[in-house]
Amino acid sequence: MDEIDGFDLHAAWVRRAQTDLTAFIEALAVRLETALPGHVEIERKRDGLLSSRKHVSRISISTGGGRYGLSTRGAEVEVTRQHEVRGIVVRTETMTISDWLGALQKDLRNLSGTMTDASQVLHEFLTS
16 A cells, blocks of 8 residues: 555646646746847747636747747656857757756856847947
């Protein structure tokens, strides 16, 4: 009887983790769309043929030197980072979600610094 109870407990944890992950991906998509217009593409799919509910199926973020992707298929989530040189993908790597988020944060910080520098140069040019 303990084996069955253990199975039910593990199955419940898997369902809970999946629900939390789905909510996390939805929140991440909304936050990225709002914060980085022009750098983020979100693809949503219907939950079923006749369903009006949609879920995020793909997120793509361009950071200048690379592209970060998150895609979902049912309960599976895959995250990748593509390195680009002059618009050509030279390498694609699959990562864990935590590594992906850390790398994305670092690249967005670099992109922000680059854009701030460019803005400052433009400001100085226009005011001189």
